[in-house]
Amino acid sequence: MRARPPVAQRYLIGLWSGALLLAAVTVLSLPLAPLSVAQIAAAAAFALLLDIADLLTLHYEADRPVALAQAPIIACVSVLFWPLPLLTIAVGMLATALAHPAPRWRTLTTFAMRIIVTSLLGVIAALTLPAGGTPFTTPLAFGGLVAMGVVAYGAEHLLETLLALFSKPLTAEGTHLLKAVRAGWTGRLGGLGRHMLVVVPLGGLLALLWSLGPWAFMLGLAPALVAYWSFSSRHQLADVSRRLATLSTKATEQDRKLSSLQNLATTLIATRDIRALPHTLCDRLAALLGAPGGWVVLHDDDPNQPEGLLLVARTGRTAAGSDAGATELSQPLPATIARGYDTVLNRRRVVLFTDQHVQSLAPAGDEVLWQSLIVIPLLIEEDQQMTPIGAICLAFDQQRGLAEEEQRLLRSFGRQAALAVQNARLFRQLRESQAELIRSSQLAxxxxxxxxxxxxxxxxxxxxxxxxxxxxxxxxxxxxxxxxxxxxxxxxxxxxxxxxxxxxxxxxxxxxxxxxxxxxxxxxxxxxxxxxxxxxxxxxxxxxxxxxxxxxxxxxxxxxxxxxxxxxxxxxxxxxxxxxxxxxxxxxxxxxxxxxxxxxxxxxxxxxxxxxxxxxxxxxxxxxxxxxxxxxxxxxxxxxxxxxxxxxxxxxxxxxxxxxxxVVAGATSDRQATLDPPPKLRLLLVDDDDRVRDSLRRLLEQAGHRVSAVSDAASALEQYRQQPFDLVLTDLAMPRTNGLTLVRWLRDHDPDATIFVFTGQALGDQIELAREAGAVCVLHKPFELAEFQQAVAEAWRGERLERSVAA
Missing domain, CATH: 3.30.565.10 (Histidine kinase-like ATPase, C-terminal domain)
Structure with missing residues (x-):
């Protein structure tokens, strides 16, 4: 009881107190009659019948109880003198509690509800049934039976609804209490109409047969057994229907997962990029199985490196409260405990861990306390046996199981994923071999x-x-x-x-x-x-x-x-x-x-x-x-x-x-034949070759530019710090500090610097690095003055366009 909200606790205390108060009021208000042996025997019989009915209670969907207990309650109220019905309820509940122990607060709550219902039924019986006569033989008495059925079910389910309502917060903010009660009551009464139509007449029948004699009452047990058999059969049918619905849902979900896995496998087989494939595999498989985290480890296939497991992809959370998609690793990382992985992979089957292995197999720096881990081995066939090349690991922050069918699907998918990884590696090796063939042909x-x-x-x-x-x-x-x-x-x-x-x-x-x-x-x-x-x-x-x-x-x-x-x-x-x-x-x-x-x-x-x-x-x-x-x-x-x-x-x-x-569309050059000549510029010329530097300086000066010429990068940087230049023209290959480093220095000092580089080499990677560092143009030696002027005009025009767009 202490686990329930305070409002629910107060409701239960009020319910118990109200039941005692109502029982006292009815005992004092209703007429009492002298007890007899027959009345006591009837009370004992109804108490036993109530106990049996409670023990045979059935539960349908939404945990709605269905029992014949209302029938003996209606019967005992109809034939017993007051206050024997209350005593009958007390004895029956006590026997039930001894035979089928339940939480104390639950037993007291059921007893209080039945006391309230019995007291209300006693009032109806006093008003509608003839004293000492045969019950339910007059129209008024029959109306009283109907009223008893309505009050019995209505009151009990209303009290249960209020208990359920107070035991949890309202589902919608500001919901009116009456609306919530109506919704809960409707939900609890749903599907019980047929039950009311059977149990209420059964209670009247038992009361009528008891008034005729004990042996006649024994005949009334036959309809009670038939009613219970009917309810039990319906309960079994409903249970089978629920199981079929559950199996159908699981089959649909399994079919969805299978279809998604097949689509994912097709995508993986078509993926030839060995770097992107593990990230796609990890991210999509984790999303499919609802795993908050996951990672992929693979054996290194580089023949120049010692064989070992590498972490090549990870997805999901890496710290408490964090959430991310597939993480692009700049380079593979060594797996946390290679021996632990080797032991797992040597099993060559899908394994679920819920013990200390979960954290021991997690990547280094992973701060999430995972509760479950599924390891899917990636197996390929070598020398007529399955060899592991890595694994997909899916981590969960809650305990979970692994059904046999799910294990079979993941094992099959793991083999397809391993083939995709192997194909991507072979494709990479093919491309590398092809590039080497082209290189050999070029050298030849x-x-x-x-x-x-x-x-x-x-x-x-x-x-x-x-x-x-x-x-x-x-x-x-x-x-x-x-x-x-x-x-x-x-x-x-x-x-x-x-x-x-x-x-x-x-x-x-x-x-x-x-x-x-x-x-x-x-x-x-x-x-x-x-x-x-x-x-x-x-x-x-x-x-x-x-x-x-x-x-x-x-x-x-x-x-x-x-x-x-x-x-x-x-x-x-x-x-x-x-x-x-x-x-x-x-x-x-x-x-x-x-x-x-x-x-x-x-x-x-x-x-x-x-x-x-x-x-x-x-x-x-x-x-x-x-x-x-x-x-x-x-x-x-x-x-x-x-x-x-x-x-x-x-x-x-x-x-x-x-x-x-x-002819690929959009390949036409957008270079203009003639561009407006730029103004005369202040140029800084950097070249370690004296003849090249002197000839370029003189040519540029003849073109009207003001040129400062230096022979090394350090002097160039010093000159630029003293006075900014409109354009820096530097050689790429120079001793001590090369032109690439100079470009970076100048960019750090002045992000708006305009820098040209020129070179006589064919080092494509160096040229690309110079462009990335900030060079706006690359000229190849030997170049003519007209080429330089054209490049300057284009760069000058581009800068003016950028400034106009920024403005």
Missing amino acids: AVGTFAAGIAHEFNNLLAGMIGYAQLGLSTTNPDEKDESLRVVVDACRRGKSVTGSLLTFARRQQAQRTPADIGEAVTGTLTLMEIELRQNDIKVLRRIEPVPQTVCDVGQLAQVFLNLLTNARDAMKPDGGTLTVELGERGGTITLAVEDTGCGIPDAIRERIFEPFVTTKGALGGSQTPGTGLGLSVSYGIVQEHGGTIEVTSNAGLGTRVAVRLP
């Missing part, structure tokens, strides 16, 4: 170009030296200008050659930007030109202008180089004609390479794009052995760009390979 291309490039540069240098000496020796201004123009043209030619070479030599992540494929084709042909001439191969160029498209121009140059190399090898040693076509029709760029070589044999024509299937050497038709990687790598690159490769070949006549690529 640089080696192929070495002799031709040396010859090309020697020719360029010879021309530059010759015309430079001619310019120095002559006094004719026109001849001097002509010599300088030739030297500048030779420098531009050299820049084009080195630019094409650096396209192949770079080592960086694939980057797709708007680019002109025609420039890549022309540059690659330039690199191969001497090699092709040395093999007596004539080149026919049918190159048309094509629109820019978003692509990785270095990778596509590699594809074109592979095709040129294959064509060259196919025409060795006799030479031949190489035709290169480039054009655009209907939004598709077509690049075709056709040779007059030996062609591809029929035996391998259908497999030429498979790795290590070569068209050269013993299996192919050419004299030059091959690795079988060139076309395979090219096929992968073209597919990643959404294109196709078509090969047409006739043995002994030649081969035509056509690469078709879509």
Whole structure:
């Protein structure tokens, strides 16, 4: 009783007091009659019948009690002299309490309610039943029976409703007490109409039969047994219905979980990103099973690292009161207790923990006191046995069970998730191997170009030296200008050659930007030109202008180089004609390479794009052995760009390979042909090479800018601190402190600084880091003054636009 709210306690005390008071009032008010043996025997019989009825009480849905106890109460009030009915209730309740112990407050409450009901029924009986006659034989007496039934059920359920109402807070703020009582009373009386129609007449029948004699009363037990059997059958039917409904709900929920798990498994199998997959797996599975927390541990598959378990994803709460989704870990973390996990994973089944293992397996820094933990092993088949590669852990802040069906579903899902993880790892290894193949091909291309490039540069240098000496020796201004123009043209030619070479030599992540494929084709042909001439191969160029498209121009140059190399090898040693076509029709760029070589044999024509299937050497038709990687790598690159490769070949006549690529929308450059020239600027020039620094300073000063030139980053920072500059132009590769560090220093000192960097290297990662640090433009050495002026004009225009938008 003490666990109930104070208002409920006060209600119970009032109920008990009211019952005693009402009993005393009725005893003093109603007429008393002398006791007899027959009356005492009747009281004993009704008390026994009441005890049996209480012990056989049934409970339907919402814990509504259904019993025959009202029948003997109505009967004893109708045939016994007052106050024997009260004594009968007391004896019957005492016997019930001894035979079926219950909380003391519950027994006293039931007794008080029955005393109140019995007192009310006694008043009705005194007013409607004839004294000493046969009960319920007149219309008034029959009306009294109906009134007894209504009062008996109405009063008892009203008192129970008030107790339930006071034992918990109202469900809606401000709900009127009468409305709450009406709602609770309706709920408790729901479904009991048939019960009232049976029990009330049964009470009248028992009273009528007792007035006829004890043996007649014994016959009245038969209808009572039939009534109880009917109620019991209905109770069993309702119980079966509830169980079926529960099973149906569980089946529906199980079907929902199964469908969700299948959808999740399909999503995981389609996911190839090994970093994103564990986070998706952890977050969605925890949400599906209602787990407040979860994490994923995997065995490290890096052959260079010692084998161990790593925490790769976690979701949900990590501290009391916190709540978060899937947490992106910057890098995998060692699992808390690897041996503990190994022991669990070696069981190779779904395990539920509710003991000390829960916290011991939780990630380090997890402050939530978890109560239950489900560990789902990720198993793959190796050497005809299931090998664990990790586990999914779902944590709960309450005790929970794990049904056999749920365990089976999670075990099946764990195997599918393990396959998804394994596939993602294999895909990552495939991408890494493909990148290494491309890198190897690029390095091989640089080696192929070495002799031709040396010859090309020697020719360029010879021309530059010759015309430079001619310019120095002559006094004719026109001849001097002509010599300088030739030297500048030779420098531009050299820049084009080195630019094409650096396209192949770079080592960086694939980057797709708007680019002109025609420039890549022309540059690659330039690199191969001497090699092709040395093999007596004539080149026919049918190159048309094509629109820019978003692509990785270095990778596509590699594809074109592979095709040129294959064509060259196919025409060795006799030479031949190489035709290169480039054009655009209907939004598709077509690049075709056709040779007059030996062609591809029929035996391998259908497999030429498979790795290590070569068209050269013993299996192919050419004299030059091959690795079988060139076309395979090219096929992968073209597919990643959404294109196709078509090969047409006739043995002994030649081969035509056509690469078709879509023009990606939005790839057109937005650079304006002419921009308003910027005002004369204060420039800070930083370069450790004296000749480069001096020549740039003089050129920029001739263009009207005020230039301060320094040779190192420390001097540049000191100069900038003394007086801000409109623009800083710094080399990227310098001794001691490089340009990247200088960019960061300047940004820390002045977040609005405008910084250009220039470099002669092909370090794509360094250039990207410079952009991230705050460089607004990257110029590649050697660059001309016009390029610099164009870049300055664009940067100046961009800053003005930003300022106007901010204003």
